[in-house]
Amino acid sequence: MTTLRLKTWPAVPLEAEAITPDRFVGKTSAEIEALPVHHGNQEAALGDFFAVSGDGTPDIAIEGDLARVKLIGAGMTQGQITVHGDAGMHLGAAMSGGRIGVHGNAGDWAGAEMRGGQIYIRGNAGHGLGGAYRGSPQGMNRGLIVVAGSAGNEVGSAMRRGVIVVGGNTGDFTGAFMIAGSILVFGNLGERAGAGMKRGSIITYQTPKLLPTFRYACTYRPVFLRLLLRELRSLGQEIAEEWFERRYRRYCGDLTAFGKGEILAWEGP
């Protein structure tokens, strides 16, 4: 285990994509301290801000208020990062493997355009969770994001594959322009969910407020959802038994796009 303890709070945003197991593997703590970070417009070393202990195993623990530390685990392909505190923007963005756990909140664009791996956030997440950066045709494409708290706007925007689970509420435009994949929201699903979605599933456990371009199709027990819920439970997610048993109302949309997406609303106990 490599432990990083924030010792100097960055005065301006700190960009630290060097904090990934990929970069740490096989390095001594001194070598890790020498890894480059960007403090505003100046180059600095990781060691200027973090006390590093342990050697370069692909298992990293970070302690401190990291709300201003951006790009933790961005692009990582393997290993594990555990953040004890809040994490800044772009946590795990474009990652393709490995696992990130945050015992706090995460900033905007956590898991944006990720290609695989897992992100667990105990607190809240910001906007653009698992989403696409401006102009990109695709957001998240494989992987799993689980947020225990709430998330902001545009969760899973233009996502193509993968699963996003939000324990609390989501903001507006959850799954907007989704291409495929699944988003489960256990709290309140924000307004305008699924706007422009082509395919994919948004699952809600409250009565959703739908756009005029979603149509009620049927009420049933989706098999894929049972499998998905079971898998999430096996990963440690709390899943109520009745979510397996009861039926879901299926609304298909967005009819201005392909209309092959769906919002599944649990019928209730």
Next chain:
Amino acid sequence: MQIDHVVCAFCGCVCDDLTVTLEDGRVTGVKQACALGRAWLLGHSAEADQPPALIDGQPASLEEAVEVAAQILSQARYPLIYGLSSTYCEAQRQAVALADLLGATIDCCTSVCHGPSGIAMQVVGEPTCTLGEVKNRADLLIYWGSNPAESHPLHFARYAVTPKGLFIPRGRKDRTVVLVDVRPTASARAADIFLQIKPGRDFECLWALRALIRGLDLEESAVADTGLTLAQLQDLAGRMKSCRFGVLFVGQGLTQSRGKQMNTAAAFMLVRDLYAHTKFAVIPMRGHGNVTGIDNVLSWQTGYPFGVNFSRGYPRFNPGEFTAVDVLGRGEADAALIVASDPVATLPRVAARRLAQIPTVALDTHGSETTKVARVVITTAPAGISAEGTIYRMDNVPLRLRKFLPSPYPSDEEVLGRIVERVTQLRARN
């Protein structure tokens, strides 16, 4: 002395047929201008009624102010350059050069004006046209969340509603004008049809129109919370499909209310869908002066239209991360250069307060809320009156602003150029 064909730099209309009379170093007469343009032109003179510069509130020379500004900016780790709407492209080019040199974040008034329209364009594109196409062809004009009567007072008369055009021989009589807004603004008087929607429900209305234009049946309940009836939306959809050349003008009613870039994206997609039926265009009603110019300059120099960050030595773009309200609101910027804009008066209070906390340099033609809190203030000559350069109309048509009144103050271009030069020297030394 009389000067014809003067180009007005006040709003995005950039009317270029004004006549200005000069007497004793003052503008004494203005013809063909709107109230805004007139007030703007009459508001400047050739007199030196302010000190050339202020440092910590004390009068200073230009040289001293440039020196302190260069020191402040080159010592900063996350400097912000902001504003740039009311100046010309040659000055804007210097501002971008400075941002590049400093590793700064540069943002312009676009982010709080039609930034969301820019983001929408990046998602879906934008079917648009120049204003002359509106004049010459448009038989259906829809204003959505836009109030030109107060924001662009000559827009109706010069470009859109009343003028006769190549295929619009009878002018106003050949056009239908629809206004969609949350309140009956002054512009409602110019409209044949006024549709009052509920605040924050623009997206639902636009989305319902998209559905109707695609021939989908909607239930009355589906549009219940929009403030409009299904019949009203059906009527509008019918007019859109059956017109010969329609134009949808989108205003800040879309960009600043719930949904923001998704509202404008919905508007752009609606217009795109209409190509299955007829010819249509969407035009964002960009506001202040040369805000369209700074979008263009930033785009050709950096690839991105606003909210550009150079801290890694190359341009990056991410609205919400590198835009002024966010960079200031989160307390990240540690120094600021404000050019031709008054963010302290217009940005949210938290952001404005940050500008007072950090060393701020302000270039403006006159005092403002921002100059009151700035550490360094440099008085500059007003663009289009005492400084000449390029300006872009809201539809990206470039025109040349002229200088017809002498000014005791240097231009923005000159001052920014001197700061660039001084920062370059300071950098070379380190």
Next chain:
Amino acid sequence: MLRIINGEVYDPLNGVNGEVRDVCAADGKIVSEAPDGKVIDAQGMVVMPGGIEFHAHVAGGKVNAGRKMRPEDHREMAIPRTPLTRSGVGHTVPSTFATGYHFAQLGYTTVMEAAGPPLGARHVHEELNDIPILDKGFFVLMGNNYFVLKFIAEGDFARLKDYVAWLLEATGGYAIKIVNPAGVDTWKWGRNVNSLDDPADTFPVTPRQIVVNLARVQQELGLPHTIHVHCNNLGVPGNAQITLQTMQAVGDLPIHVTHAQFNGYGGTGWGDFHSGAPELAAYVNEHKNVTVDMGQVVFGPVTTMTADGPWQYRLYQLSGHKWVNCDVEMETSAGIVPYRFSKRNAVNAVQWAVGLELALLIEDPWRVFLTTDHPNGGPFHAYPDIIKLLLDRDHRAEVLEGVHRGAQKRSSLKDLHREYSLFEIAIITRAGPARALGLRQKGHLGPGADADIAIYSKAADPKEMFARPRYVIKAGEIVAQDGRIVQDKPGRTFYVAPGYDRQIESAIRDDFEKYYTVSFENYPVQFDHYLPHRVAVSCVRE
């Protein structure tokens, strides 16, 4: 002063084919001798005139809209600032600084912006002025201009000629550009034309009349470059026919058919889509008045952009990608759609083959030029790859094996064994474009020419050789060395100023004031501000 010694010189305009000789420069020009000054020992290197980009979209409103709409494109190629150079972004729609540096790094020293609307001329020049190092110019869109159509409809050739001359002066432009004549005018009502004899909407004139009249105007004004034509039905199966008809329509008058690849297709639909290159090449081979450029497709992402509004709408419908359209009052339109040419797509594979077929089937290298119609067919930085495909038939065969079989079945490419020589590469990338543009001081290394020189190592791999010249010299000074920019300086702008009768102003003023939204007085560009480093290229009637 500069002396390049021991280099293998390729200077086709002066008939020099790989001879080892000295090339000297002084005061920005090639001179016969330079006794003092810096010496570059070019032993084992190839010396050519600086490259000339004959047709690319690098500056102006349409290009900038392409930049604005594609942040995802820029993110893939960020270019950091250096103490000498500005930062920027690259890839398919690079920022202006990046455009200048990147062209220079490839040995190019001149670039022509392929299409600018007159109303946006200031914008074109502002961007050209921010493209460092290179000399440049721009082609002015005229094929759907209100006054052009009007004077043709009225049969008033004298006024047409005066108007074209006036417009070139008002815009600081270089040549007459025609894009989908009559079609763009009808696009303003959402329609298009399909044949050379379908009329425009604003005035009932046909594509044929527009092309023929402007070809005559070009001759009578003595403009240095021919009409530069983007034919009707671009991108559409079977369009080789209309391209042939367009060339036939002008008879013996000079014409340049641009990005001929995009206008060189056979078939009646996407199902029987095939190459039409052999027919086009056969015509070009028989007619010395015709030049073409390749418009070569490069597999990978592109940003398509053209004044051909209706075609871009169609491409949006085909691709489903984001789409910008901008109609410009009285003059033209523009459309932009991001696209990706895929090796595995049958149509894309044929398109890729067509460009190469044209280059290989047209016998006279002086009449076919290397372009990708950047950024439509591909980004210009792919030129070294294309040069390799032309130089090395084994490599070409290998690449052909890796693309969709359609390229083999529906084109003649696999049967073409021609290999370009370095001499011919020098023709299609510098000497030919210079001659076609009428830029007498460009594209050669004879005394009096601009001292724009590219020096390449004779590497085993021609792609590496052309991707990274050892030295690039602009106006006698080294600007790039081993792929690094070593000097950043502004280039110049070429324009033409044919004479005209001032009466034309009163002939157009009335309609201008009625239908434009800018004042007549504010329309022409101010040369001192927008063309600060300008060079007039003379117009000589032939």
Next chain:
Amino acid sequence: MPDGKLTLITGRSLKQGTGLNKGKDSSEYREAVTTVEMNGGDMTRLGLCDGDLVKIKTSHGEATVQCRRAELPEGMAFIAYGPLSSCLIGAETHASGMPDSKGLEVEMERIS
């Protein structure tokens, strides 16, 4: 609509625009940016007359302005862009760069 709760729209006005040119300390500009417009019914309901001072509160800040009857839908208030409108707006942009300048929930309270 519960007492005092309104939806606030901020925007441009001609007076604010022309006043701007007369200087930010001019009485025209001051007046333009320190007046809130409301529907007559709402004013009556809140016991307000033209020219009365009201305190507007949002979750981001508060401002004291004078009120004026205007042609507005019920439940809506309008204030021109300026230093006071800015006090009421938060810096949250929802990852867009644009703050919520229109459609804010505000509470309005009469100042004796």
